[in-house]
Amino acid sequence: MTMVLSVAEVRKDFGGVHALRGVSLSVAEGRIVGLIGPNGSGKTTLLNVIAGVEKPTAGTVTLDGRRIDRLPAHRVVELGIAKTHQIPKPFLGLTTRDNVGVAVLYGSRQDRDVARAFDEANWVLRLVGLERHAETLAANLTVQDRKRLELARVIATGSRILLLDEVFAGLSPDELREAMGLFTRLQKEIGFGALVVEHVMRAVLTLSDRVIVIDEGRKIAEGPPQQVVRQPAVIEAYLGREAARAAT
Amino acid sequence: MAEPSAVVAQLIFGIVRGILLGCVFALIAHGLNLIWGIAKVVNVAHGEFIMLGAYGAYFLNLFLGLNPLVSAPIDAALGLAVGLGFYFGFLHRELRGKEAITLQSEMVTLVATFGLSLFIANAANVLFSGNFVGIPWNAGSVELGILQIPLGGIYVAILSVAIIALTQIFLNRTYLGIGIRAYSQDIPATQLMGINPTVVAAIGTGLGFGVTMAGGAFLTVLFPTGIYPYMGALYAPISFVIVVLGGPGKMWGSLVGGITLGIIIDVGQIFLGPSIAYAVAFLTLIPVLLFRPEGILR
Amino acid sequence: MKLPAIPKLGPTVWGIAAFLVVGAVAAPWIPIYPLTILIGLLVFAALAYSMNFITGLTGYVSFGQVVFMGTGAYAWGYVVGTFRWHPIGGVLVGAAVGALLALGLGAVTLRFRGVYFAIATLVMPLAAVDIILVTPALGGGQGIILNLGFEPLSWFYTIWVILAIEIGLTYWVTHGRIGYGLRAIKGDEDAAKTLGIDAARLKLFVFCFSGLFTGAAGAVNAWTLSGVFPNDAFALLFSLQMLAMVVIGGMGTLLGPLLGAVVVYIPHTYFLTVVVGAEFIVIGILIAIIALVIPEGIVGALRRHIPALRRILE
Structure with missing residues (x-):
């Protein structure tokens, strides 16, 4: 379906400001x-x-x-339903793969199997072209790669x-x-x-x-x-x- | 409880004393709030600097015979120097070059200043010997109907409010003060204004320490025998609660929070006993955080 | 609910396990004085791991952690003193009370972030001691004094079991799905929520563990003292020492709290004999320097600077 x-x-409304009418x-x-x-x-x-x-x-x-x-x-x-952040908000202290793995483990799949979740994370990383940065700490990614990571994470949530x-x-x-x-x-x-x-x-x-x-x-x-x-x-x-x- | 008129008299006395106490509480909380609001550092060692201010007044009285009101400005000057030292020796390393203070960095300073607080309190305990000491200074008292109000308490309350007002004027009306406020809002913008953020943060921290140590001197007037190395363990939490009650960064909020807490403690002491009074004062924090996280003032 | 599988055990786990097993086997032959020091060390380690659950794993600094220790001790003292329970039963009650209190306090205070959480928890033990002072059933200002025998081996094995369970749970939490959720929360709580992590529930979950083990350790500590005294049971110094151990050892790591316990406890016992309070001068400076220079603690710093250790240390 x-x-x-x-x-x-x-x-x-935010206080007196009507953001959406x-x-x-x-x-x-x-x-x-x-x-x-x-x-x-x-x-x-x-x-x-x-x-x-x-x-x-x-x-x-x-x-x-x-x-x-x-x-x-x-x-x-x-x-x-998952949202990216306008300014990317990666978990800076985690590797790129862990960032995506978290999204698989939680997200809409709620898959509790860590090993399987990381297979899935690897697949998503290949899809968005971040596989060579899988082991890189998110803090060390370029702005462009951080944007890719945002996209990878929402996709990984399923x-x-x-x-x-x-x-x-x-x-x-x-x-x-x-x-x-x-x-x-x-x-x-x-x-x-x-x-x-x-x-x-x-x-x-x-x-x-x-x-x-x-x-x-x-x-x-x-x-x-x-x-x-x-x-x-x-x-x-x-x-x-x-x-x-x-x-x- | 005794007859109604006696209860009313006690209540009024509690409120009056609570307001006097609250003004001084507000001052020590104001010192914390300045550092918190400007440098975005929550100084866990705050109580230890209150303690140093109180000992400053004690030693100035012991060796030079000065009364605490005269010692307070000397304490404040010392506090300014200590604050500059604190900034450069302690905070600068963590805050330098940061455009905004992250939660991570907040935790680092929280833990680091806690280490400092352990160090200062226990070093003071070794140096000053762990006994309670006091300052034998009595300014007399005035009688208002059936109430006897100690004059010393009135002096320090008025001076506390005056100091809060003066720092407000400094921050709102002077070039340097406006620079300090700009720093507290937006660090990169400060640089665009041609202000050196390091200088501004250091002066803001120094100001906070000066106010804190002067507050420590004033406390000795209200609690004439309450000077001891671990007194910070009581006044630091009180200051934290007051700042949160009034809203961090809101300077007049500290005054409202301080008086609120002063009245709760003093009136509570009369009717509920000191233990429960302090418990209530501390726990006030929770509903405020839940329902008015921006403080009781809008 | 299917529990996540336990991954392969690394050298750090084997090292800690060896330490514990050697201790357990050797205990009956250790002379009394060193044994009491070892018991103190294990109590401190248990406290450090319980602080690690909340502060190490989520980044929420719990200044009021001692409130669980104090309530655990009082729960222990109450059932042992009033109902004549066996002290070990009292320890279980202390643990349960600690966990329940953490559940209640956490439900409220874990909504506050950063400094606000620290301050909200800070006032808890202060309020608790003020309330206990006027509660006659708990001995008021006098505390609860019991005349229990000197049985260091019972103390040792009780705290040993608590610590072993705690380390096992730490391993299970950090290596499973929950661990990833917690690391995400520690990294950026808002972002974690937008990836489907129920941050409130996860935080409360580990906070309950934290309360449980702090309560149990507090009960054992009371047992070794054969009593509970209000101002000591809720002394903020304990909170601060717990925090110190976790920060020095390495927040959120498996070995860190144990290392931290050694670093904090040894000067503690050594300087105690020199001059009261002097140990905190040393510990205080140590914490300040470590927080500013190597905020990731000993384990974190070793992992960062010595790549060979990355596979071994955790």
């Missing part, structure tokens, strides 16, 4: 949904709410019809829906091409669904099946990538009113 994540009318969307297993919007539009907050890191002020998050918005983060992962927070940011054009190729390969191999928050337009437009634009905590557009970016509301949100008028 295909897993479906749906977010309905989610609001999130009623956002709805859905992501099905195997589909890639891009989530774009200007800085401070609430993208990361939305990912945190879905992942159970933050509790929504109102609205619901469901997975196959089951409410998950009141569950703690670790339960959400057990059910099959999650069917991944929440990816700017995994393509800060890469050179060559690295970006390589990373996008890697993403496509992984997606083909594993078939996960993903909600991809991204500033790098090229990546979002190429990889996503559908794109959602949010601004100031509200959804302002949704649709196939190439169509969405031509909508005046989207151009306005990104570039201001003048640019939107000039473009139309």
